[in-house]
Amino acid sequence: MSSTRPRLQCKVLDERLLDYLPSYATAGSAGMDLRALLDEPLTLAPGDCELVRTGLAIYIEDPSLAGMILPRSGLGHKHGIVLGNLVGLIDSDYQGELMISVWNRGQTSFTLAPFERLAQYVLVPVAQADLAIVNSFEDSTRGSGGFGSTGRQ
Numbered sequence: 029m030s031s032t033r034p035r036l037q038c039k040v041l042d043e044r045l046l047d048y049l050p051s052y053a054t055a056g057s058a059g060m061d062l063r064a065l066l067d068e069p070l071t072l073a074p075g076d077c078e079l080v081r082t083g084l085a086i087y088i089e090d091p092s093l094a095g096m097i098l099p100r101s102g103l104g105h106k107h108g109i110v111l112g113n114l115v116g117l118i119d120s121d122y123q124g125e126l127m128i129s130v131w132n133r134g135q136t137s138f139t140l141a142p143f144e145r146l147a148q149y150v151l152v153p154v155a156q157a158d159l160a161i162v163n164s165f166e167d168s169t170r171g172s173g174g175f176g177s178t179g180r181q
């Protein structure tokens with residue numbers, strides 16, 4: 029399948045990152061891993077949440093795209109290391125440093141090593157919308173049903 033890959037402008041804010049630029053681990057990877065820009069190991073006690081630098085600023089520019097910062101499944105499942113904001117949403121016009129809110133939701137302390145891959149960055153398509161204000165909707169099959177209205181089986 030042929031496709032044109034978007035090109036994202038990326039500022040490297042700390043030269044140590046030049047050895048660790050994000051890349052796709054495999055041809056089919058959905059995300060590029062982001063690393064922790066730390067001068068020394070960071071220990072997170074159970075319940076701790078810290079904002080960690082990535083040392084990278086990625087300017088998407090195109091409003092039909094957004095970035096998402098997602099946890100890595102191994103860290104999340106095995107060590108309880110997830111994101112304090114659950115998911116990070118990166119606006120196309122954001123030009124600042126990508127920051128990762130790291131939350132230890134587990135029962136044991138976890139030490140993050142400098143430059144460890146701690147989350148992943150996924151580029152996603154986005155549609156911005158305009159709201160048309162109406163008084164009623166044409167009926168749909170679902171109507172207002174939600175929150176389990178279709179049952180469990």
Ligand SMILES: O=c1ccn([C@H]2C[C@H](O)[C@@H](COP(=O)(O)OP(=O)(O)OP(=O)(O)O)O2)c(=O)[nH]1
Pocket residue numbers: 097113115116117118119120122125126127128129
């Ligand atoms: O995990 C994250 C989430 C957000 N951001 C940056 C990029 C994003 O474009 C900006 C704003 O994020 P968001 O809109 O989710 O936060 P907010 O609390 O609404 O802040 P703002 O008022 O700046 O929009 O913060 C990060 O670096 N990491």
Ligand SMILES: [Mg+2]
Pocket residue numbers: none
């Ligand atoms: Mg916002």
